[in-house]
Amino acid sequence: MSIDQIISSAVAKAVKELYNVDVAPESVGPQPTRKEFEGNVTVVVFPWVKAARKAPEAVGNEIGAWLVANEPAVKAFNVVKGFLNIVIEPTYWNTVLERIVADKDFGRRPVTDDSKLVMVEYSSPNTNKPLHLGHLRNILLGYSLSEILKACGNKVVKTNIVNDRGIHICKSMLAWKKWFNGATPESTGIKGDHLIGDCYVAFDKHYKAEVAELMEKGMTKEEAEAASPLMLEAREMLRRWEDKDPEVRSLWEMMNAWVYAGFDETYARMGVDFDKIYYESETYLEGKEKVLEGLDKGVMYRREDGSVWADLTADGLDHKLLLRSDGTSVYMTQDIGTAKLRFRDYPIDKMIYVVGNEQNYHFQVLSLLLDKLGFSWGKDLVHFSYGMVELPEGRMKSREGTVVDADDLMAEMVDTAREVSESLGKTDGLTPEEMDAIAEIVGLGALKYFLLKVDPRKNMTFNPKESIDFNGNTGPFIQYTYARIRSVLRRAAEAGTAAADYSAVEPCEKEIALIQRLASYPGVVAEAGRSYSPALIANYVYDLAKEYNQFYHDCPVLRESDDAVRSLRLALCDATSRVIASGMALLGIKVPERM
C-alpha cells in the first residue's frame, strides 16, 4: 500500500468513527503538502465539516489526533484553516523506497486475460506526399498513448489506416508518367515518399498554370478548374483505377510501394511501429455495403439524384452525404468500412482515433452513424483530438513551401545534437559509432519531448532551438540528469561498495521529497491513461529530474562515509534513474548511459 492509500483509508476510518459519516477512501484525495507548510501529505477536511457540525480547524485537529493515535505511519500533524497537514514517520519512507527498488515493473500494471483490448489508430498518411511536422505530433502522441495504455494494464493494438486511393494519388501518378522519364527511387537516390511528393508538386504546378491560362481566355476560376485537361485526365485515371484497369493498377502498386518503403524508414527512425495496417483501397467498398444496409433499415435515405444521406438533425447536426449521386463513397463511408473490418478482426473494447482537431465534426458524425448502424461501441469511440503545430515563424503553409518535412527535421535535430555535444567536448573515449548513437538519442529525444510535453488539445509552437537546450523543460535536460545518475552508479559499482541496511536511517527533507515524488509515479501513469495525456508523464519526469538535482546538490552520494546513508542515497539514485527511463519510454524516448 502506498502512503496515499494508507492515509486515505485511515482518514475514512477516522471520519466514520468520529462523525459516523461514510467516506469512500478514494474520495479523500490526499495531496503532497505545499513546501511552505510543515508536513508531507495534506488532506482537505472541508467536505466533512457540515456533518461534524464543527469548525474546519476543530475537525482537522480531531482527525489529526485520531491518526497519530491509530496510524503508526503518522508521526505528527498540524492544521491550517481546513487543511490537515500530516507528518509521516521519517523511517517509514525507507520502506517505501525499498519497495520501489524491489519492483522491477514499478508503475506498470500487468496485462491479464480480462484486460481490455484498446485499438489506437494513428499516423494515417496519404500516399501522395512525405510526412511533415504535423504528422510527427500525431504519430508521437499515438505511440506514446499506446505505451501508456499498455502500462495501465490494457492490451493495445496499434493500427494505421493508409489512404492509398483517390484523386490525389492519381495526380502524382499522372505527373510521374508525363514528366519524370521513368525516374525511380533507385535511379535518382531520392527516398520514395519524397519522389512521389515531387510528382504531386509538379502536377499542382502544371495544373495551376493551365487554370491561369484558361482564365486569361475569359473563363471563371470554377470553369477553368473544371475544364483543365490535366484534371480531366486525373479523373479519368481514377475511374480506370476503380474499374481495376491493369495498367493503372500496376503503376499504382509500384508507386505506392515506393511510398511505403519511404514511410517505413521514417517510422523506424522515429522508433514507432504498428501491429496492423489497413488500406482504404481495401475498406472503402465495405463501407458502401454498410451504408446500403443502413438504407434498407431506414437509417439513411436516398435523394432523387441517387445520392445517399443520413439525417442527423435530431442530434443537432446536419444532413450528411454518404454516397455520391454516382454511387462512389466519400471519406465518411470509408471510415465506416474500416471500422467494420477492424471489429471483425479484433474483439475491440475501445477504439481511439488519433486525428487532428480539424476533424472534430467528422468524428462526432462517425460516432453517431456507427451507433445508428448497430455498432455497440460507436457511441463511445474516442477521438483523441490534437491541435496543430506552428513554428516560431508562424503556421506551416504548403502553398508557401513552409511545410517542415519530418525526415529533414529529424536529421537537423540529430545534427544539432552532435554539434552541441562536440562543442561541449565530452567526446573523448567514444567511438564515432557511439557518438552517432548518442546524437540520435538526444536529437530525437529533444524533438519528441517538446512535442509531447504540451497538452495535446492545444495548438502549440515548436521551437527547434529551444527544444534541444540542455537546460529547462527539455528532453536533453532529463537525459543529462539520467546520464549523470548512471555515472554515479557506475562509479559506485566500480568501487565495489557493499549495500548496507538503511532502514533505520532518518532521511533528510530532500531525500523524503524525492522518495515521495518517486512513489507518486504509478498514480501519474494511471491518470495519464485515464485522461489520455502523455503530457502528464512528460511533466512528471521533468519534475522528478529537478527533484533529483536538488537532492544531488545537497546530499553527497559517493563521498558519504556512513555506509547506511550512502546505501540509502544509492538506492535513491537507482530508483530515480529507473523511473526516469520508464517514464521516458512511455513517451517513446530513449535515455543514454553517457552524453
Next chain:
RNA sequence: GCACCCAUAGUUCAAUGGAUAGAAUUACGGAUUCCGGUUCCGUCGAUUGGGGUUCGACUCCCCAUGGGUGUACCA
C-alpha cells in the same frame, strides 16, 4: 449564419473545485568549483472583461471580446 475548440508572467508551457496560481526562458544577483560541464538558491513578472454557483473558481454555468477549426457530393 450555425457548431466545436482555445485564451494564464515579455515568451513557451503547468495547475483531479483547495492554501499565497507553479515551472522554464529572458534580465539581474548569489552559492558550489563538487560525484559530470548543462547543478543549486534568490529577485522582477500573469489568470482577456463582466456576471453567477460554491466554505473555496484558472478550473463549473451564462454573457461579451479576441484567436483557431469545421459546416451536405475533397480526403
